[in-house]
Amino acid sequence: MEMFNSLIWMFVLLCSSVADENSITDADIFPSSPKIERGSPLKLFCVLRKSYLPQRNASHIIWKLNDELIASENCNIVNETVSSVTIRNFTYNTAYVKCLMNLDKEQLLAHTEVKSGFRPDRPENISCIYFYKDNLTCTWNAGRETSFTTNYTLYRKLMNSPNTVSSCQNTTESCSFFYPNTPYDRDFCFQVEAKNVLGSSSSDCIHIPLIKIEKFAPPEILSVKKIPGIKQLLTVTWKMPEKIFPSKHLICQVQYRNLYSNFTKFVNVSLNLENKTGSCNLTGLWDSTDYSVAIQCVNNGSAFWSGWSGEKKGSTEEKAPSGKVDLWRVIEPSHSSQNRSVHLMWKPLKSFPPSGRILGYKIQYFPEKKTALKRTNNSTEKKITLLLNEEAHIVSVTACNSAGESPEAILRIPSTDEKSKISQCHIFLNNEKVVFITSV
Numbered sequence: 001m002e003m004f005n006s007l008i009w010m011f012v013l014l015c016s017s018v019a020d021e022n023s024i025t026d027a028d029i030f031p032s033s034p035k036i037e038r039g040s041p042l043k044l045f046c047v048l049r050k051s052y053l054p055q056r057n058a059s060h061i062i063w064k065l066n067d068e069l070i071a072s073e074n075c076n077i078v079n080e081t082v083s084s085v086t087i088r089n090f091t092y093n094t095a096y097v098k099c100l101m102n103l104d105k106e107q108l109l110a111h112t113e114v115k116s117g118f119r120p121d122r123p124e125n126i127s128c129i130y131f132y133k134d135n136l137t138c139t140w141n142a143g144r145e146t147s148f149t150t151n152y153t154l155y156r157k158l159m160n161s162p163n164t165v166s167s168c169q170n171t172t173e174s175c176s177f178f179y180p181n182t183p184y185d186r187d188f189c190f191q192v193e194a195k196n197v198l199g200s201s202s203s204d205c206i207h208i209p210l211i212k213i214e215k216f217a218p219p220e221i222l223s224v225k226k227i228p229g230i231k232q233l234l235t236v237t238w239k240m241p242e243k244i245f246p247s248k249h250l251i252c253q254v255q256y257r258n259l260y261s262n263f264t265k266f267v268n269v270s271l272n273l274e275n276k277t278g279s280c281n282l283t284g285l286w287d288s289t290d291y292s293v294a295i296q297c298v299n300n301g302s303a304f305w306s307g308w309s310g311e312k313k314g315s316t317e318e319k320a321p322s323g324k325v326d327l328w329r330v331i332e333p334s335h336s337s338q339n340r341s342v343h344l345m346w347k348p349l350k351s352f353p354p355s356g357r358i359l360g361y362k363i364q365y366f367p368e369k370k371t372a373l374k375r376t377n378n379s380t381e382k383k384i385t386l387l388l389n390e391e392a393h394i395v396s397v398t399a400c401n402s403a404g405e406s407p408e409a410i411l412r413i414p415s416t417d418e419k420s421k422i423s424q425c426h427i428f429l430n431n432e433k434v435v436f437i438t439s440v
C-alpha cells in the first residue's frame, strides 16, 4: 500500500503538467489517505497545479488538522509548487488534513483522511477443536485492537517439517479446515500469522495432538427402563454418534435426577466403541420414582466432552404406597335417620418413598356391630358419598398403585345418638386442613 502510494506520488509529481488540463482540483495531497503507526510522525505534501503560477506559489499554502491551523514551524516550502507538513506524534484514530491557499480568504485546495493504528501483535493462545470427519477449528487471541482490518492465516504443518500442509484465512480470530481436509493419522502443529496494512507477525507453531482436542456430537438415549421384577433399578441404553475418532477408549458420564427429591447423581461408564451403543444399570434408586437421565461422553485423553444428550425419563418398579391417605368426613344433617349422607374426602400424603402412580382408591365400610356386612367401593376420585343408616360405621380408605395397597386410613362414623356429642368441623386455609373438634 505504501509502495503503491509513493509510486502514484512520483507519477503525479512528474506528470502533473500532463494531468492538470482536465483536472478540477487545484492541488493534490500525497500520500493520499495514509495509514500509519500510531505515535509515528506523519509527513504530507501538497502539490499545486501549475496553473497557479506564477501569481501564487507554495509559500501561500497553510495546513489544517481537523479544522485547526497547524503551526507554521511544522510546515515547509519545498519549492514553488510543493508544501509539506510534519506532525511529529500522530495519535488520532482518524483525522482530516487539509491544505489551503491563504490569500484574501482561505481557499481549500485538497484534503485527505489519515488513520493510525498498530501492527498486529503475535497471536497467542491457539486452541483447536476437532470434529472427526467434519471440521477442525482453531481460535486464538489477537491481542490489542489494531484499528485496521487484520487478515489471519492459520497454517497446519507437519511436525519436524517446515512445509505447510494446509492453510485457511479469515478476518476474525478463528479459522476452520473442513473434511476431507482433516486427516487424523498425522501429527500437526498450528501457526497463526496476523497481517494488516502496517505489518505482520506470527505465532510459534504449536503442536496439538488431535486426540487431545476431539469433540463429538452428544449421544442419544434410546431407553430408560425398569427390569420387571427388579426394584430400585433402571437400565439406560444409548447410541453413540457416528463420527468418532477411531480410538478404543471412551468414557460416558450418566447423570440421573430423582424427580421427587430433585437430587442429582452421576456415574461414569467406560465404553468400548466397537458396538456403537452403551448401556448401564442405575442401582440404589428409590421405589416408585421418576428419574430423568442425560449422558455426555468423551474420548479418553481429549479435553472436550460432547454436549449433553437430551433428557429421557423412566420410573422405577412400584412398591405399595407406604403412607395412609389423610381422611375426613362430613355428615349431612338429615331428617330421615335411616339415610344419612356421609361425604368422605381424602388426600394422599407425601410419603417416603413416593407412592408412585395411584390407580385408584378402595373404600370399605360396615356397621360397627355387623362386620359381616362389609361393602367395598372403588373410586378414582378423592371423595365419595355413602348413604348410611343410623348405626355407627367404620369406614376405611386405601390408595392403590400397580404394586398394591397402602395401609388403611380408618374413620368411625358415630351413630345418630352419639352424633350430637361431638361435632367436627374441617375447613381449608391455603389448602391446609384445619380441624376444630368441639365436645358438647
Ligand SMILES: *[C@@H]1O[C@H](CO)[C@@H](O)[C@H](O)[C@H]1NC(C)=O
Pocket: 013, 014, 078, 079, 080, 081, 082
Ligand atoms: C518540487 O519538488 C518536487 C519534489 O522534490 C519535485 O519533484 C518537483 O519537480 C519540484 N518542482 C519544481 C517546479 O521544481
Ligand SMILES: *[C@@H]1O[C@H](CO)[C@@H](O)[C@H](O)[C@H]1NC(C)=O
Pocket: 055, 056, 057, 058, 059, 079, 080
Ligand atoms: C512566491 O510568491 C511570492 C510573491 O507572491 C514571492 O515573493 C516568492 O518569492 C515566491 N516563492 C517562490 C518559492 O517562488
Ligand SMILES: *[C@@H]1O[C@H](CO)[C@@H](O)[C@H](O)[C@H]1NC(C)=O
Pocket: 039, 089, 091
Ligand atoms: C505522543 O503523544 C502521546 C499522547 O499525547 C504521548 O503519550 C506519547 O508519549 C507521545 N509520544 C512521543 C514519541 O512524543
Ligand SMILES: *[C@@H]1O[C@H](CO)[C@@H](O)[C@H](O)[C@H]1NC(C)=O
Pocket: 124, 125, 141, 142, 143
Ligand atoms: C492467554 O491465556 C492466558 C491464560 O488463559 C491469559 O492469561 C492470557 O491473557 C491470554 N493471552 C492473550 C493474548 O489473550
Ligand SMILES: *[C@@H]1O[C@H](CO)[C@@H](O)[C@H](O)[C@H]1NC(C)=O
Pocket: 262, 264
Ligand atoms: C431441581 O434442580 C435443578 C438443578 O439441579 C434446578 O434447576 C431446578 O430448579 C430444581 N427444581 C426444583 C423443583 O427444585
Ligand SMILES: *[C@@H]1O[C@H](CO)[C@@H](O)[C@H](O)[C@H]1NC(C)=O
Pocket: 227, 230, 235, 279, 280, 281
Ligand atoms: C443390569 O442388570 C441386569 C439384571 O441384574 C443384568 O442382567 C444386566 O446385564 C445388567 N446390565 C448391565 C449393563 O450391567
Ligand SMILES: *[C@@H]1O[C@H](CO)[C@@H](O)[C@H](O)[C@H]1NC(C)=O
Pocket: 376, 377, 378, 384, 385, 386, 387
Ligand atoms: C358402591 O358400589 C356399589 C356396587 O358396586 C354400587 O351399587 C354403588 O352405587 C356404589 N356406591 C357409590 C357411593 O359409589
